[in-house]
Amino acid sequence: MIFLKIVKKGHSKHIYQQIYEELKKSILERKITVNEKLPSKRNLAEQLNVSVNSVSNAYEQLLAEGYIYTIERKGYFVENITQYIDQHEARAVNFPIDLKEQHHDKGGWLSLSHMTSDISMFPFKKWLKCQNEAIKNHRQELSEITSPQGPYIVRKTISRMIALTRGVKCEPEQIIIGGGTQPLVRQFMTLLKGNTKVAIENPGYSRIHALLKSMKFDVAPINLDKKGIDMKEIESINPKILFITPSHQFPTGIIMPISRRIELLNWAAHSNDRYIVEDDYDSEFKYGTDNIPSLQSLDRHHRVIYTGTFSKTLLPSFRISYIVLPPKLLREYRNFYSNWIQGSNSFSLFTLHYFIESGEYERHIKRMNHHYEMKRKLLIKQLQATFKDDIEIKNVPAGLHFLAHFKKNKRYEDINEKAKQEKLEIYSIERFNLDSKYKKDETSISLVMGFATIKTEEIPEAVNRLYRIIN
Amino acid sequence: MIFLKIVKKGHSKHIYQQIYEELKKSILERKITVNEKLPSKRNLAEQLNVSVNSVSNAYEQLLAEGYIYTIERKGYFVENITQYIDQHEARAVNFPIDLKEQHHDKGGWLSLSHMTSDISMFPFKKWLKCQNEAIKNHRQELSEITSPQGPYIVRKTISRMIALTRGVKCEPEQIIIGGGTQPLVRQFMTLLKGNTKVAIENPGYSRIHALLKSMKFDVAPINLDKKGIDMKEIESINPKILFITPSHQFPTGIIMPISRRIELLNWAAHSNDRYIVEDDYDSEFKYGTDNIPSLQSLDRHHRVIYTGTFSKTLLPSFRISYIVLPPKLLREYRNFYSNWIQGSNSFSLFTLHYFIESGEYERHIKRMNHHYEMKRKLLIKQLQATFKDDIEIKNVPAGLHFLAHFKKNKRYEDINEKAKQEKLEIYSIERFNLDSKYKKDETSISLVMGFATIKTEEIPEAVNRLYRIIN
Numbered sequence: 002m003i004f005l006k007i008v009k010k011g012h013s014k015h016i017y018q019q020i021y022e023e024l025k026k027s028i029l030e031r032k033i034t035v036n037e038k039l040p041s042k043r044n045l046a047e048q049l050n051v052s053v054n055s056v057s058n059a060y061e062q063l064l065a066e067g068y069i070y071t072i073e074r075k076g077y078f079v080e081n082i083t084q085y086i087d088q089h090e091a092r093a094v095n096f097p098i099d100l101k102e103q104h105h106d107k108g109g110w111l112s113l114s115h116m117t118s119d120i121s122m123f124p125f126k127k128w129l130k131c132q133n134e135a136i137k138n139h140r141q142e143l144s145e146i147t148s149p150q151g152p153y154i155v156r157k158t159i160s161r162m163i164a165l166t167r168g169v170k171c172e173p174e175q176i177i178i179g180g181g182t183q184p185l186v187r188q189f190m191t192l193l194k195g196n197t198k199v200a201i202e203n204p205g206y207s208r209i210h211a212l213l214k215s216m217k218f219d220v221a222p223i224n225l226d227k228k229g230i231d232m233k234e235i236e237s238i239n240p241k242i243l244f245i246t247p248s249h250q251f252p253t254g255i256i257m258p259i260s261r262r263i264e265l266l267n268w269a270a271h272s273n274d275r276y277i278v279e280d281d282y283d284s285e286f287k288y289g290t291d292n293i294p295s296l297q298s299l300d301r302h303h304r305v306i307y308t309g310t311f312s313k314t315l316l317p318s319f320r321i322s323y324i325v326l327p328p329k330l331l332r333e334y335r336n337f338y339s340n341w342i343q344g345s346n347s348f349s350l351f352t353l354h355y356f357i358e359s360g361e362y363e364r365h366i367k368r369m370n371h372h373y374e375m376k377r378k379l380l381i382k383q384l385q386a387t388f389k390d391d392i393e394i395k396n397v398p399a400g401l402h403f404l405a406h407f408k409k410n411k412r413y414e415d416i417n418e419k420a421k422q423e424k425l426e427i428y429s430i431e432r433f434n435l436d437s438k439y440k441k442d443e444t445s446i447s448l449v450m451g452f453a454t455i456k457t458e459e460i461p462e463a464v465n466r467l468y469r470i471i472n
Numbered sequence: 473m474i475f476l477k478i479v480k481k482g483h484s485k486h487i488y489q490q491i492y493e494e495l496k497k498s499i500l501e502r503k504i505t506v507n508e509k510l511p512s513k514r515n516l517a518e519q520l521n522v523s524v525n526s527v528s529n530a531y532e533q534l535l536a537e538g539y540i541y542t543i544e545r546k547g548y549f550v551e552n553i554t555q556y557i558d559q560h561e562a563r564a565v566n567f568p569i570d571l572k573e574q575h576h577d578k579g580g581w582l583s584l585s586h587m588t589s590d591i592s593m594f595p596f597k598k599w600l601k602c603q604n605e606a607i608k609n610h611r612q613e614l615s616e617i618t619s620p621q622g623p624y625i626v627r628k629t630i631s632r633m634i635a636l637t638r639g640v641k642c643e644p645e646q647i648i649i650g651g652g653t654q655p656l657v658r659q660f661m662t663l664l665k666g667n668t669k670v671a672i673e674n675p676g677y678s679r680i681h682a683l684l685k686s687m688k689f690d691v692a693p694i695n696l697d698k699k700g701i702d703m704k705e706i707e708s709i710n711p712k713i714l715f716i717t718p719s720h721q722f723p724t725g726i727i728m729p730i731s732r733r734i735e736l737l738n739w740a741a742h743s744n745d746r747y748i749v750e751d752d753y754d755s756e757f758k759y760g761t762d763n764i765p766s767l768q769s770l771d772r773h774h775r776v777i778y779t780g781t782f783s784k785t786l787l788p789s790f791r792i793s794y795i796v797l798p799p800k801l802l803r804e805y806r807n808f809y810s811n812w813i814q815g816s817n818s819f820s821l822f823t824l825h826y827f828i829e830s831g832e833y834e835r836h837i838k839r840m841n842h843h844y845e846m847k848r849k850l851l852i853k854q855l856q857a858t859f860k861d862d863i864e865i866k867n868v869p870a871g872l873h874f875l876a877h878f879k880k881n882k883r884y885e886d887i888n889e890k891a892k893q894e895k896l897e898i899y900s901i902e903r904f905n906l907d908s909k910y911k912k913d914e915t916s917i918s919l920v921m922g923f924a925t926i927k928t929e930e931i932p933e934a935v936n937r938l939y940r941i942i943n
Contacts, residue, residue, distance in 0.1 A: 062761050065761040065764060066727075066729065066764050066765075067699075067727075067728070067729020067730040067732070067733075068729075068730050080729070080730065081731065082730055082731050082734055096643050096645070096646075096799060097803075099803075100643075100645050100799055100803060100806070101643075101645060102619070102624060102645055104624065107612070114616075116616065116617060117615050117616050119615065120612075120614055120615035125607055129600070129603070132600070136596055140591055141578075141591075142789065143591055143787055143789045144588050144591035144787060144789070144925060145585075145587065145588050145788060145789065146587055146788045147789060148573075153573060153575065172567050172571075172572075174567070174571050174573055175567075179815070180651050180815030180816060180817075181813050181815050183812065183815075184815050207811070208812075208813070211811040212811065212812075256537075258537065258551065259537050259538040259539050259553055260538055260551055260552060260553050262538075263553055289532065290532050290533050290536040291489070291492075291533050293536060316614055316615060316819075317616060317617045318613065318614045318615070318617065318618060318817065318818035318819060319817050319818075319819060320813075320815055320817050320818075321817075328566075328568050328571055331571055332568070332570075332571060335571070337686065339682075340678070340679045340682040340683065341654065341679075342652050342679070342791075343791070344650070344651030344652050344655050344791055344815060345651060345791060345817075346651075346789065346790050346791050346816075346817050346820050347789035347790075347791075348789060348790060348820070349817050349820070453615075454615060454616075
């Protein structure tokens with residue numbers, strides 16, 4: 002005789018679920034012995050005063066999960082289940098407290114972060130319209146996984162666009178779309194063997210530096226002179242791969258002149274296994290001059306790997322970036338990643354395709370260029386009015402941030418602490434210093450001033466906070 | 473004297489752009505010597521009969537790009553530019569023909585692929601409604617990059633949902649969202665040291681097999697018995713990590729009974745560095761019984777890494793998957809990936825949050841479960857009517873595919889060739905055989921029959937084509 006507690010009315014679970022759970026519990030707690038015959042469906046139904054159907058459903062579920070087995074014309078029997086040790090220990094309680102995430106209230110904060118973009122003017126309506134085009138025209142493709150490099154039609158649109166705006170010359174075949182520069186860099190860097198020496202600008206993009214180090218590359222940070230990455234250091238260190246941001250050096254803002262570009266391309270052309278990775282992260286924004294053609298546009302030896310992103314021009318949360326691989330690397334890529342599934346949402350990618358094709362993308366960039374130029378001017382004006390002779394601004398009219406030096410001796414830890422009190426998000430140059438031996442200049446403080454997120458009307462207050470932080 | 477060709481009317485480019493380009497060309501082709509002084513803006517303007525402004529803009533652009541330099545009160549001079557070798561070689565022409573992508577017309581094709589989902593009933597309207605909620609409530613977050621593991625609120629919703637539907641017990645902290653199972657597996661497997669031995673079901677998911685091999689793991693395919701992965705082989709091979717699909721073995725369909733589950737968990741609990749990766753790729757679909765709780769739900773020793781996906785329940789093109797890491801691995805993950813940016817589109821993720829919260833997700837699954845059950849029944853019926861005694865169907869009422877054996881000796885190459893002629897997308901078991909020494913059984917053909925994409929009314933025609941392919 003089996004005793005089961007079944008509640009017939011007002012219970013949140015169906016009767017068959019209750020029978021199933023009670024029986025499962027009895028089996029796991031060994032209240033019913035291994036190989037014991039269960040009552041027939043009819044008998045149990047009578048005993049519990051429930052329908053045979055309910056018992057039948059419960060038995061089917063136990064059978065599917067392997068708690069019981071059946072012998073034809075004989076009935077249902079309990080499986081031999083090795084009792085799992087300390088079955089009843091609750092785990093949730095055990096979750097280590099140090100792994101709990103802290104969620105800070107961002108209310109009242111202002112941001113001079115360089116990592117954001119201005120969402121206030123994002124044309125969501127037009128984006129949604131392009132989504133409808135995507136649904137209408139790509140229904141079939143949305144039910145499938147796409148090409149490993151991303152939908153061809155989207156790559157074709159990107160290749161046309163960057164030919165026009167950045168002078169990049171490539172076939173759609175050479176483009177690989179991905180959810181950010183990091184995963185794309187990881188993908189192609191995986192193709193390169195073990196102890197490869199890699200050089201990166203210093204100060205530079207610390208996330209890429211961290212990624213390359215985590216991949217066990219021999220990474221050398223290389224200092225900058227006024228034209229950008231130092232040519233002599235490159236020649237003495239002799240890396241295979243060079244990571245640079247020629248259009249607008251991150252974070253110093255240097256625009257690499259044509260002479261240094263040509264020196265670099267000549268350096269790369271010297272050997273078949275040298276590559277320059279050109280990270281063109283925010284080249285769409287220029288104030289006063291036209292865009293400067295990419296380094297890739299000058300490369301005649303397939304030595305440049307170009308990386309671009311929609312994080313600055315659209316939204317960073319969209320995570321749409323791409324790389325352009327030279328043919329030799331592309332061939333290696335295809336061989337290595339033949340089983341790889343494209344990780345970006347095709348729905349967003351097709352939407353992007355229509356957004357570009359319809360001209361909305363270009364219009365949006367123009368609008369934003371104007372808007373950012375205005376905010377940038379205002380921020381610089383306010384900084385100069387407030388800090389007077391104590392500030393030196395690296396006034397390169399490009400991108401979504403600039404570097405500012407403040408004549409003040411203060412530790413960055415103190416700046417960060419004070420910024421927290423003042424509720425101002427601001428990043429110092431320290432974050433981008435990739436050389437472990439680096440010593441802070443004792444006469445000044447350098448901050449990366451991002452102006453993408455801050456609202457025009459918030460600029461005076463942000464600069465006031467900054468003044469209190471620094472003084 | 474400098475000669476420039478300027479077209480004043482009807483040219484697609486502004487006059488300043490033409491001056492800029494002509495001057496740049498002259499400098500690159502050394503028609504103007506290094507350090508030569510350029511005419512003053514006024515002089516050149518007069519010579520070309522254009523406005524001073526046009527010349528000024530052209531000079532500014534050349535200055536920004538570093539083609540010329542300026543000495544105060546003296547004027548503009550040509551920079552010393554090392555001429556780049558074979559400047560004029562066109563590259564596009566050189567793009568290797570073997571890297572060109574082939575685009576096949578899919579018109580007239582029918583598909584029994586296991587990789588798709590049915591888009592015909594996807595509630596786009598409701599999805600778009602949830603998007604609007606995302607825009608309304610997460611504007612600020614959409615202008616930023618999110619937490620490396622994905623937005624907390626989305627992870628919280630997923631953790632609640634899988635607790636309910638899969639018995640998975642975890643904190644939102646343990647969830648990592650990513651653009652597919654592949655990149656997520658690569659992420660946590662990167663945490664494991666060099667020569668780790670890894671075991672995987674055979675036949676099994678070949679993409680994961682390929683990924684693990686490309687990561688240089690020592691991968692052992694392990695055969696299946698009727699309960700799933702073979703326990704004895706595991707004990708003799710002694711891997712550290714085990715990749716399994718207990719809810720619905722891919723591709724054979726075996727539902728792992730509780731006894732084997734407990735054996736596996738006991739095996740894993742024996743050592744602190746053993747892990748079981750439970751790939752729960754299509755457990756949402758069950759016909760006739762309820763869902764079977766996940767292996768993770770039975771694990772009391774934090775030995776199971778759970779991986780789930782929305783590729784089957786929503787659309788594979790959305791690329792939304794997640795893993796649940798045990799605390800020890802989570803700590804290592806956080807240390808290693810502290811600089812990592814979440815690669816999924818937050819806009820889709822917040823949308824998913826509202827889609828689940830509003831109950832739409834559950835309703836959609838219910839609808840699809842019913843729809844798939846019907847298509848599945850019809851396909852089986854049609855197959856049995858057509859192939860009669862020559863077919864044996866592994867009738868496991870779960871998932872979006874089943875395995876079928878055909879009593880026929882034919883090479884898979886011939887099947888594939890014939891399928892192309894008949895315009896039927898179909899995959900044989902060969903694709904999932906991970907053992908290089910594997911020899912095809914000469915008495916039968918095994919095919920993976922996916923029924924997600926095929927329309928009800930297309931089923932008879934698809935089975936007819938299949939009949940012609942096999943006979």
